[in-house]
Amino acid sequence: MPHFRHRRRARASRGVLVAGFLACPALFLTQGTATAAPAAAQPWSTAYGTATTAGTWDYAATAEPDRWDVVFDGRLTNTGGECYSTWFAVIYDMSPPVYTKAGTQCGTGTAPVRHSFPSYGWTFTTNVYVTVCEGTTNRADCGPLQWISTVWT
Numbered sequence: 485m486p487h488f489r490h491r492r493r494a495r496a497s498r499g500v501l502v503a504g505f506l507a508c509p510a511l512f513l514t515q516g517t518a519t520a521a522p523a524a525a526q527p528w529s530t531a532y533g534t535a536t537t538a539g540t541w542d543y544a545a546t547a548e549p550d551r552w553d554v555v556f557d558g559r560l561t562n563t564g565g566e567c568y569s570t571w572f573a574v575i576y577d578m579s580p581p582v583y584t585k586a587g588t589q590c591g592t593g594t595a596p597v598r599h600s601f602p603s604y605g606w607t608f609t610t611n612v613y614v615t616v617c618e619g620t621t622n623r624a625d626c627g628p629l630q631w632i633s634t635v636w637t
Contacts, residue, residue, distance in 0.1 A: 528556070532616035532627030534564030535589065537597055541612070541632060544600070551602060556632075558597040560616070562589040567620045570597045573613040573629055581613070588620050609634050 529538035539558015546552055560570045567590035573581040587597035603610075611634050617626035 528632040530630035535562045535568035535616045537570040553600045555600040559594050560587045560589045560597050561594045572599045575611045
């Protein structure tokens with residue numbers, strides 16, 4: 485009698501396992517359709533030294549189905565004599581950040597800031613950060629990373 489119960493339990497476990505494998509492709513197929521763009525452009529900003537950077541981000545449609553671009557537009561304003569740059573850090577899932585310089589202003593004035601990256605609607609989360617660094621070529625002297633948003637890419 486105990487031997488019979490083990491067989492029944494093993495069959496039930498196999499049934500659950502098979503059902504899970506059959507449902508798995510459906511989860512991947514619907515992954516892209518579950519993401520939603522924000523209703524309006526979302527603000528971002530940060531400052532360091534004599535510079536302030538601010539703007540908005542939004543999704544922009546592309547000609548490809550299930551693909552859009554995530555676009556960051558703004559300005560970098562400097563009130564001092566040094567050079568400052570706006571840098572974006574994009575972290576895909578658990579990977580190391582990918583940094584991109586998006587604008588530089590040397591001396592007093594304002595410069596445009598623009599950065600975009602593609603989104604395909606089937607990957608996991610992407611965290612986006614912004615920082616301002618003194619200088620034009622590296623991130624040796626920067627303010628803290630300011631989290632902008634978790635973008636569903």
